[in-house]
Amino acid sequence: MVPSLLPPLMLAAPLAAAIAIAILPARDGGNRTIEAVHVASGVVVALLALVSVARVIGGADLVAFGGWLYVDPLAAIFVGLVGVVGLLTGLYAISYVRHDVEHGELTPQKHKIFYVFFNLFVFTMMLAVTANNIVMMWVAVEATTLGSAFLVGLYGRRSSLEAAWKYVIICTVGVAFGLYGTVLTFADGAAAFGDPEKAVFWTSLMADAGKLDPMLAKIAFVFVLIGFGTKAGLFPMHAWLPDAHSEAPSPVSALLSGVLLKCALFVVIRYLAVTSRAVGPEFPQMLLMMLGFLSVAVSAFLVYVQHDLKRKLAYHSIEHLGLIALGLGIGGPLGIGAALLHAINHSFCKALLFCSSGNVLMMYGTRDLQQVKGLLRRAPASGILLMAGALALAGFPPFNVFVSEFLIFAAGLAQGWWALMIVTGLLFTITIAALIHIISGSVLGKVPETVPVGDVGWRALAPMWALLAIVLVLGVAVPQPVAHLVREATAVVLGGDRSAAIAAPWQTPAEPVAELAPRAEPRI
């Protein structure tokens, strides 16, 4: 562990930006200074996040404030996601929000509020993923709800207020379960270690997990999984997600789906590691597998029947978070590594798609797929981006989602979950059909006569091209630093062995998947 100023700086930048923007005056048409502060904060956070990730890859776990903040390889993955996806969606937000102000959907005051809460939201997510103090971790996750609630309800329409209310009430109640789980874990640790100061840190809980009371550890994990699983959008606590994702401004939807869900999942993974050590991996993995599979199964059908583009994408988020939970539930180095890689891949892919949905909204003024036709002819760049995003999410090569999906399925088969993986695979074909439907119905086809030709501006397209580039790079070959980070993070979760390689067989460093996990008898 190396004391470092990086974590506090990563937190200070967005918080300072939020305060600065709150002080700046709102002007007609939107204050450009506000946008400049917002961009500066995004760039600084992304750079600091990447430097932190680089230091962690270099072998140094960063700590600050007497161990309150802690960035190990597991945290570094999520720090990187908050930094990079936060910056790209933040850049996209500039033209999106300007468009809304120009069309009278947002007042100059709301323009300012948007940037205040956007930066606060980034701050709270960064706090959640850098927290080592488990109570602070809870506080941060709860704060993400509070920070983003006004973003969800920003437009002040009946539907957006309803979505904001459901979001706040379901998530605060859900996260209250997380608090109870946190309190139980802390009390358990305090009694077991005889030192309350120590029991509050995840690192000490992890180091001495063997001393925890097994019964309390199990109960605590159930509470934690319900609590933070609500925030991660897992079935059956997912009811808030489609409403919040569809009613929020598109860049915020991208951030909610791309990053926020992963932050909640990060907390679950932290507790998964402690619980696995305390009571063995079977109990937490069985729960994760169950919730994961149910999330995939339920959302697959809901995706298909949706005609609202953003709701469709929201149900995809539930499905992919379910798949990640399934990967964690399968366990082993390959299962957990694949799940972490899928978390990264899904973040970038979904951010790209929600930004695409923003372009559709800017050009067509509707999210109804039955009214959106001929996007490719009307706006070739947006059309290609949406099409690429949809193909990527459907799991086609050479995009990144394919790689991690393949690895999760490989992990499941290697562990002998044949029936489960086959059913999951079939469920995924339904969603592929749904995504192809978006492409054939809305991206291709004729432009309606009434709609003028022309794309959105470069300011909106540039961050999206960057996202597409990342999606492609991660799909063609997982870059060495990412593979290394995922491997180390997997080792953190498993509490040891840092040797297993995470790469599909055709990628370098190539290793037959079967060798990574011991062959097992079919279980179902």
Next chain:
Amino acid sequence: MSGFQLVNGLAGLLIVTSLLVITARRPTGSALFYALQSLVMVAIFLTLAGTVGSHELTAWAGTSFVTKVLLVPILMTRLLGRIEDTKLGSGERIPPAVSVLLAAVVVVLCFWVVDGVSLPAAAAIKPALAVSLSHFFLGLAAIVTQRNILKQVFGYCLMENGSHLTLALLAAKAPEVVEIGIATDAVFAVVIMAVLGLQIHRTFGTLDADQLTNLKG
């Protein structure tokens, strides 16, 4: 009477006050009863602090008094005092008598669950621990059984009080910052929910959760 017995006795009072919070006819009434309940919580913290010799808990009692007895009820009364939804009435999905019966079932179940915990710290205060757990679920029940969105906010407050009491009972010497973090967060949560509730009342003209049904599927 020993300190622990007093704690257990006071915990019983918490159940009564939370039922009052849930069955109060108006949100402002709930706010008043919530203040009363928080006062009982503070008394429990102080008794426990004296019994186990924890100066941390004494400090908690102070912060809880400020945030829960004063700040939250005053904020809620000031924010909500003026708004009303006469058509909604009390907004209960089930009659108060059934609520009380349901609460009894929850408490019995929680006593049964807590009985299985073997933590040495919990031995003397098991009844209070059972109450804190049932408090959590009573809050959840309040959210599910109330249609008035402002009373749902108090349901959350009850859940939060339950977790808070569990923390005090099981880890009396937790660092002060832990408690401050939880209390501050809870205050913010209540304020934001109340502000959203006000916006909804202004836009929809109602406080009925069942009217919030535009988004489906």
